[in-house]
Amino acid sequence: xxxxxxKGCLVVLGTPVVLVILVIGFFWLSFHxxxxxxxxxxxxxxxxxxxxxxxxxDASYSVQPDWSWSGPGAGLSSLTGYAPTVDLGExxxxxxxxxxxxxxxxxxxxRNKQFFCANxxxxxxxxxAYGKPGTGVATGTQFSEQKAALDELLRQxxxxxVPFAMLPELARFRDINESLSLTPISLNNLSASFGPGxxxxxxxxxxxDDRVTPPPENWPKWLKEKGQxxxxxxxxxxx
Numbered sequence: 001x002x003x004x005x006x007k008g009c010l011v012v013l014g015t016p017v018v019l020v021i022l023v024i025g026f027f028w029l030s031f032h033x034x035x036x037x038x039x040x041x042x043x044x045x046x047x048x049x050x051x052x053x054x055x056x057x058d059a060s061y062s063v064q065p066d067w068s069w070s071g072p073g074a075g076l077s078s079l080t081g082y083a084p085t086v087d088l089g090e091x092x093x094x095x096x097x098x099x100x101x102x103x104x105x106x107x108x109x110x111r112n113k114q115f116f117c118a119n120x121x122x123x124x125x126x127x128x129a130y131g132k133p134g135t136g137v138a139t140g141t142q143f144s145e146q147k148a149a150l151d152e153l154l155r156q157x158x159x160x161x162v163p164f165a166m167l168p169e170l171a172r173f174r175d176i177n178e179s180l181s182l183t184p185i186s187l188n189n190l191s192a193s194f195g196p197g198x199x200x201x202x203x204x205x206x207x208x209d210d211r212v213t214p215p216p217e218n219w220p221k222w223l224k225e226k227g228q229x230x231x232x233x234x235x236x237x238x239x
Contacts, residue, residue, distance in 0.1 A: 033060045033062050033063070033077055033078075034060070034061045034063060034147075034150045034154075035058055035059070035060050035061075036058075036059045036060075036061065036126050036150070036153060036154065037056065037057070037058045037059075037207065037208055037209065037210075037212070038056070038057060038059075038126055038129075038206060038207050038208060039055070039056045039205070039206050039208045039210065040054065040055055040056075040057055040084050040096065040125075040162075040203070040204070041053070041054040041084065041159075041202075041203070041204040041206075042054070042084045042086050042094070042096050042200075042202075042203050043200075043201040043202040043203070043204070044086045044088065044094060044190065044198065044199070044200060044201060045197070045198065045199045045200075045201045046088055046091075046194075046197060047197040047198075050201060051086050051087065051088060052086060053084040053086035053087070053094070053096075053216070054084055054213075055081055055082050055083065055084040055085075055213050055216070056081060056208060056210045056211065056212050056213045057079065057080065057081035057082075057212065057235070058079070058080040058081060058212050058235075059078075059079055059122070059123075059126065060077050060078040060080070061077065062077035063146050063147060063150070078235065078236065078237060079098060079122065079235040079236055080212050080235040081212045081213065081234070081235050082213065082214070082215050082216065082219075082233065082234050082235070083095045083096055083097050083232075083234065084096045085216045085218065085219065087218045088194055088198065091194040091195055091198065092172050092173065092176070092193075092194060093172060093173065093176065093218065094170060094171075094172055094185075094190070094194070095170065095171050095172065095182075095233055096167065096168060096170060096203065097168055097169045097170070097171050097232050097233055098122045098168055098231060098232060098233070098234075098235075098236075099121075099122075099168055099169040099171075099184075099231075099232055100120045100121040100122070100168060100169065101121060101167070101168060101169045101184075102169075102184075107165075110165055111165040111166065114128075114163050114165050114166065115127070115131070115163065115165075115166055117166070120168075121166065121167065121168040121169075122168050124166060125162060125167075125168070125205065126153060126205060126207070127149075128162060128163060128166040129160040129161070129162045129166075129205035130153060130156040130160055130205075131160075132149065132152055132156065133149055153207075154207070156207060157206075157207060159204045159205070159206040160204065160205055160206065161202055161203065161204055162203040162204070162205050164187055164188075164203070167187060167203060169184050170184065170185050170186075170187050170190075170200070171183060171184050171185060171232075172185055172193055176220055177220065177222070179222070179223075179228065179229065182229070182232070182233075187200050188200075215234070
């Protein structure tokens with residue numbers, strides 16, 4: 001009798017544990033992150049030379065199911081990595097930031113003709129490079145469509161040129177020792193900021209399994225410190 005009672009207690013105690021595990025597993029399968037890792041390379045024409053800056057970035061897309069309280073969606077939950085940086089010597093440094101460009105209505109229409117995206121530029125970047133539909137283009141996109149879009153993206157390979165109209169903001173520091181001097185610049189007129197003969201040539205994106213690159217060696221010491229320029233020149237939310 002005593003053995004039967006002990007077994008009965010274990011069954012009673014075990015049932016809630018199993019249920020908790022099942023619930024956790026269900027939510028883990030329903031709410032999850034899909035990682036898209038890519039190398040982003042910026043090529044700049046500087047007179048008769050081509051100068052480059054490259055960085056491996058990991059974008060984590062958080063996928064929500066249809067029945068979630070906020071509705072279906074796929075947001076960029078975190079971004080790990082550092083802004084590609086082109087060192088132009090005494091002329092300064094060019095940064096391809098993680099900030100979205102401020103666009104006029106005409107600019108938005110021109111961009112949408114190439115690739116429609118209702119999210120931040122950095123969110124859309126890999127989809128635009130490979131010419132694949134994003135996961136947040138239409139309101140109410142179903143979970144299966146979100147997951148399928150990300151799966152399709154991850155099946156792509158090889159380097160692709162990113163359309164200039166889809167690029168995030170380019171910027172430079174007026175004073176490399178002053179964080180508040182970071183200034184947006186026009187991708188179509190780099191010579192206005194860096195002098196004659198300087199022009200943006202290409203921006204190339206390629207999916208990769210390489211590790212995320214550390215802060216560029218040519219960054220000043222203050223910029224390499226934790227938390228500096230998070231969301232602009234380095235990832236978020238956990239730098």
